[in-house]
Amino acid sequence: MKHTGVMLAVVAFASAATAAEIAPQDVVFEGGAVAGSLTGVPGDPASGRKIFLNRKKGNCLACHANADLADQPFHGEVGPPLDGVADRLSEAEIRGILVNSKMTFEDTIMPAFYRDEGFNRPLEKFKGKTILTAQEVEDVVAYLLTLGE
Amino acid sequence: MRTVTTLLAASALLLGAGAAVADDHDRIEIDGVVLTLRAPAPAYLENMDEVMSGWLFRSEETQALQLDDFDNPAFVFLDQAMDDWSRVEGSEGKSCASCHEDLSGFAGLKTVLPRVVDGGLQTMEDIINAERVNRMGAEPLKYDSAAMNRMVALIGLQSRGMPMNVAVDGDAAPFWEQGRELYYTRVGQLDMACANCHEDNYGNMIRADRLSQGQINGFPVYRLKNAKLNSVHGRFKGCMKNIRATPYKPGSEEFKALELYVASRGNGLSVETPSVRN
Numbered sequence: 001m002k003h004t005g006v007m008l009a010v011v012a013f014a015s016a017a018t019a020a021e022i023a024p025q026d027v028v029f030e031g032g033a034v035a036g037s038l039t040g041v042p043g044d045p046a047s048g049r050k051i052f053l054n055r056k057k058g059n060c061l062a063c064h065a066n067a068d069l070a071d072q073p074f075h076g077e078v079g080p081p082l083d084g085v086a087d088r089l090s091e092a093e094i095r096g097i098l099v100n101s102k103m104t105f106e107d108t109i110m111p112a113f114y115r116d117e118g119f120n121r122p123l124e125k126f127k128g129k130t131i132l133t134a135q136e137v138e139d140v141v142a143y144l145l146t147l148g149e
Numbered sequence: 150m151r152t153v154t155t156l157l158a159a160s161a162l163l164l165g166a167g168a169a170v171a172d173d174h175d176r177i178e179i180d181g182v183v184l185t186l187r188a189p190a191p192a193y194l195e196n197m198d199e200v201m202s203g204w205l206f207r208s209e210e211t212q213a214l215q216l217d218d219f220d221n222p223a224f225v226f227l228d229q230a231m232d233d234w235s236r237v238e239g240s241e242g243k244s245c246a247s248c249h250e251d252l253s254g255f256a257g258l259k260t261v262l263p264r265v266v267d268g269g270l271q272t273m274e275d276i277i278n279a280e281r282v283n284r285m286g287a288e289p290l291k292y293d294s295a296a297m298n299r300m301v302a303l304i305g306l307q308s309r310g311m312p313m314n315v316a317v318d319g320d321a322a323p324f325w326e327q328g329r330e331l332y333y334t335r336v337g338q339l340d341m342a343c344a345n346c347h348e349d350n351y352g353n354m355i356r357a358d359r360l361s362q363g364q365i366n367g368f369p370v371y372r373l374k375n376a377k378l379n380s381v382h383g384r385f386k387g388c389m390k391n392i393r394a395t396p397y398k399p400g401s402e403e404f405k406a407l408e409l410y411v412a413s414r415g416n417g418l419s420v421e422t423p424s425v426r427n
């Protein structure tokens with residue numbers, strides 16, 4: 001009985017998230033920043049940490065060193081280290097950089113993680129897809145916000 | 150905010166470059182042949198002063214494997230290519246050796262390839278297949294195959310130590326322009342160009358790999374990762390897939406143009422074929 005209640009709650013939660021989700025084309029930028037959540041569901045920093053590491057998801061460590069992940073090998077040097085990033089950037093700035101970094105850094109090498117069109121010769125299986133889902137972006141934002149002094 | 154981050158990124162870049170430059174070799178010697186590992190960048194490279202061999206960016210262990218032909222695993226495949234060289238194939242009853250007295254006659258050939266012949270770009274692979282079809286009456290080899298790559302390596306080896314010197318002007322100019330365009334065009338879901346990694350970030354670590362300038366003077370290269378000889382077009386294909394882009398086909402006009410352009414970015418570096426990489 002109790003178990004079913006939890007199940008129902010989860011289902012309701014998930015569908016609410018989908019209803020509120022902002023599509024990649026509808027994201028509103030102010031400068032490079034994106035003020036509101038993409039999903040209305042608070043990000044989960046523990047999940048964000050995993051996505052940050054995962055080579056098939058964020059793979060952020062490929063380019064950014066991060067002292068919080070000192071136990072992991074191979075931190076990249078292509079982008080700036082993300083230690084203390086929460087002290088330098090606001091939540092909206094971080095979200096904007098993740099959704100489409102080119103709105104903040106012109107000509108950057110950093111991929112846009114929540115964009116699904118306008119690519120040249122994407123591999124068939126990634127056509128029309130974003131690298132991260134809206135909730136995964138929120139999870140990574142939540143994780144980066146834990147990287148303060 | 151933008152300025153601060155750019156400065157941070159720039160200092161990270163310098164640190165990275167410093168790490169690579171800690172390898173201060175200018176030349177190496179293999180089997181009595183001296184190889185130039187750094188050369189002044191050709192004038193048409195606007196964003197770089199020096200061109201550098203991929204050897205400089207690899208670990209000491211990987212570098213060591215290339216310094217002695219007995220340790221270089223590529224030579225297993227070159228031995229196989231020697232067998233192919235004298236094997237009779239095709240309707241004319243000939244082998245390569247029937248017409249070519251000596252492999253050393255090919256010294257210098259690799260340094261000028263790809264080149265324009267009859268209005269199109271000709272690569273080493275094209276030459277090998279033309280010989281097979283027209284002179285031997287044999288089947289062409291698949292462009293990016295083990296048999297092709299080892300023969301390309303065997304003929305490339307005859308130029309070891311000679312400076313790369315592909316033509317970029319005259320009738321090569323339009324192909325070179327096409328290759329240059331491809332080099333700087335962002336592709337794939339990750340939306341990157343060759344230049345983002347191999348011009349803007351050489352010397353920097355990208356996850357477990359130190360980015361090199363993406364030079365092709367050592368191709369075909371033996372890679373520890375897949376324990377075989379890897380062709381130029383095979384490598385281009387791999388880099389495109391990594392950025393989630395649909396690659397062009399090995400042997401395509403696009404990849405030949407890109408090969409000419411990338412080769413020209415290494416003009417002045419010695420032919421190193423067969424290099425060893427991770």
